[in-house]
Amino acid sequence: MKLAGNDMLIQSLINEGVEYIFGYPGGAALHIYDSIFNQSEMQHILVRHEQGATHAADGYARATGKPGVVMVTSGPGATNAITGIATAFMDSIPMVVISGQVQSHLIGTDAFQETDMIGISRPIVKHSFTVDHQSNIPQIVKEAFHIATSGRQGPVVIDIPKDLTNPDDLFDYEYPKEVNIRSYNPPIKPEATQIERVVDAIFNSKKPVIYAGGGTISSNASKELIELNSYINVPVTNTLMGLGVYPATDDKFMGMLGMHGTYQANMAMHNADLILAIGARFDDRITNTPEKFAPKAQIVHFDVDHSSVSKIIEADIAVFGQVKDSLQAINKLIKDRLPELDITKFDDWHAQISKWKSEHGLNHNLYKDSSDENLILPQAAVQHIYQESKGKAFVTSDVGQHQMFAAQYYHFDEPRKWINSGGLGTMGFGLPSAMGVKLAYPDEEVICITGEGSIQMCIQELSTCSQYKLPIKIFNINNLALGMVKQWQDMNYDGRHSSISYEDSLPDFKELAESYGHVGIKITKNSDLKKGIEEAFSIKDKLVFVDIYVDPNEHVYPMLVAPNGSLKDMWLAKGSKT
């Protein structure tokens, strides 16, 4: 079969099984868009800004485990995609981004809409390709998808000059069945000796903790993790990226750990004698001061990426490989040796954790107060959303206080249901990523918990939701200010609120949503909260934007004391710390 470069590129995506392309056309991508027009196997979703395209593809990838695909033009199209690519890179999300480029003979001449996309994106991609000849397109696309989806996953950029997509130049096309990149060999199988050492460490411990992160989700190892704990029965905490990989409603689950983790999770980590770090990377929001991190614990680290192990915290036992394979190997060995393990030896440890939880655990009953003597608590809003969605929804979030409240008070029982920008912390992520999730799962409830700051960073995508009829639910936790920044200014800058307020210039979000053809609901009184959220969930066929005015002075607690604190050093309420 002979095809032109533009058709080769599109046919290669079809061969990869791509369902959706999130993108925005422009000069350098015109030939490619003509090929998109001429096919019906993939749907192109026209966003309103390229950042929205990358986040939508990212949301699709996080929810499905399949790579998200983005198409942008050269110059500003490419640079607008950068924030979304960096977001995916930090959270190891598989994504393939195709950027148009000016014609080959113009490269390096400062041509119209020319930018060095490969150079600009280099530090935030797993790999990138420049197409140098049409006949290489199928091989490059195959390699891009392979690299994006194997090992530690991540975004891959393909930059393609316009002349190489010219419809008049035909070349032989055959899509490769297999791919073998001789210089690339992601580790596959864990070493048996390390597996034995891990099982010994578990059997010899008295105060073990499982600390599981996003790598456990990307490796699809939730089932294996639950199976492991069905044998060893130890306390579990998840990172912000790992929420859902272990059921939150299980009695062994302690909640999230770290900067805004629960008291019991942080205390358990600090006092543990064994930490099983599974697909987690000891981020600075987890460890607090690394030198003071978990002083008594032996560290076992499972990771697919060699460079993540002993980067921040030295591992005593390292298990390299896909977490799923490693956990399967552990489970097999533990099953054989189960008679050696007396799990009652952890009873004291469980009792200690229950004590911590009863002393300073989160209050999950705040939603029961509907008195108008009080302002709406953002935590209570999240609790109502949890109740009304029966804990089954996909929840995307933006970045800030609302994100932490959602992570603390929505109990995720399944992986891939909680979708947020953990690593880069990208405001504007919530709405477009919810679009990607809704396209992947049109029959599931998809919720975006956001704030009035974050939502305005990609609010133009309300128009995209209108065009493609995406009935997601947006809950805007509106505290009239950049709440997390304000909290830090309250705590560390004597309440000097520098550049965090826009109270008099906010839009009426209800009317704004309605102008896009959506349903808007405004909730200002505590007594209306339950009813308003119920009403939102009763509407099935339209996007509902619920603007909830909450207490503007509320802070997120617990909060680790920094700098120089350990995991046991936490603010528990205003003016009160451990």
Add this chain to the structure above:
Amino acid sequence: MIERQLTLIMENKPGALARVVGLFHQRGYNIDSLHVDSIEDFIPYKFIEDELDVKFSKGEVSRLVIKTTVADTLMRQILRQINKLIEVIAVSDEDSTYLKGILRDENLL
């Protein structure tokens, strides 16, 4: 902190060198010196060809020698970060080598 030498064998492709140099800056390491050559004589690297089950041809693969001054603990991290670059076939310091993503406890390069 002492000066250390890293040796890389990598695909000779446009932009590959920029990825290595960029990584040093991105991760906060300094380069004292850098030397890069296209490999003409493959006899010393036959074990790589055997391992990868390929025959290199002239101009296809480059050898980089980088000198950098870092602490011991950071050296291991640099080696691991370089190993992650897709176009790097092998990388070694004084006493270890990553080849095809697998760590060996000697300098093979």
